[in-house]
Amino acid sequence: DAGVIQSPRHEVTEMGQEVTLRCKPISGHDYLFWYRQTMMRGLELLIYFNNNVPIDDSGMPEDRFSAKMPNASFSTLKIQPSEPRDSAVYFCASSSPTGFGTEAFFGQGTRLTVV
Amino acid sequence: AQTVTQSQPEMSVQEAETVTLSCTYDTSESNYYLFWYKQPPSRQMILVIRQEAYKQQNATENRFSVNFQKAAKSFSLKISDSQLGDTAMYFCAFNAGGTSYGKLTFGQGTILTVHP
Numbered sequence: 001d002a003g004v005i006q007s008p009r010h011e012v013t014e015m016g017q018e019v020t021l022r023c024k025p026i027s028g029h030d031y032l033f034w035y036r037q038t039m040m041r042g043l044e045l046l047i048y049f050n051n052n053v054p055i056d057d058s059g060m061p062e063d064r065f066s067a068k069m070p071n072a073s074f075s076t077l078k079i080q081p082s083e084p085r086d087s088a089v090y091f092c093a094s095s096s097p098t099g100f101g102t103e104a105f106f107g108q109g110t111r112l113t114v115v
Numbered sequence: 116a117q118t119v120t121q122s123q124p125e126m127s128v129q130e131a132e133t134v135t136l137s138c139t140y141d142t143s144e145s146n147y148y149l150f151w152y153k154q155p156p157s158r159q160m161i162l163v164i165r166q167e168a169y170k171q172q173n174a175t176e177n178r179f180s181v182n183f184q185k186a187a188k189s190f191s192l193k194i195s196d197s198q199l200g201d202t203a204m205y206f207c208a209f210n211a212g213g214t215s216y217g218k219l220t221f222g223q224g225t226i227l228t229v230h231p
Contacts, residue, residue, distance in 0.1 A: 095217025108159050
């Protein structure tokens with residue numbers, strides 16, 4: 001099991017550019033989550049999917065953020081246009097409902113720096 | 116909405132000693148799950164231990180154990196025989212159970228430093 005795979009590990013971009021973060025969940029997991037980690041706000045849930053369908057996107061900060069899950073093995077988080085305040089570590093996680101409160105397995109995160 | 120509070124921004128301990136990290140939470144749910152995650156400098160989020168609210172027995176995983184006080188809404192993590200590799204940020208997290216599989220609300224984190 002390769003775990004949750006995120007790419008890239010690091011991304012540096014200029015303000016105003018489009019940024020796309022990618023995630024491959026663990027095979028067989030049908031829940032996928034995008035979290036953001038900042039010093040000011042800690043870890044916060046942005047959006048999550050169940051069976052490729054967005055269930056709750058209330059954590060998405062602005063319309064500049066969008067997420068898709070075209071199939072069970074791939075998801076993207078896009079920021080367009082990017083701003084310096086979007087600089088953060090973005091985590092993807094996946095889980096499977098083998099029981100109540102199943103743990104989430106995290107990828108290694110993408111550190112985004114917008115200059 | 117649930118909230119999770121970790122009141123200790125930083126803690127330190129000597130190698131081989133015991134340290135306890137505090138966590139309190141607020142919820143109206145009766146069945147839920149609590150977790151402690153470890154985030155070392157590598158950035159990877161690693162599950163340390165979890166507790167089901169309907170279980171009165173405190174969870175234990177090797178050197179890690181919890182003190183779960185449901186009425187007080189408290190969920191502390193005890194690390195025994197601390198090791199240098201335990202140096203990391205520790206997050207307490209809440210999951211409401213039901214259909215919210217894997218959906219977590221995190222505390223602010225506690226940076227733990229283990230000194231040789």
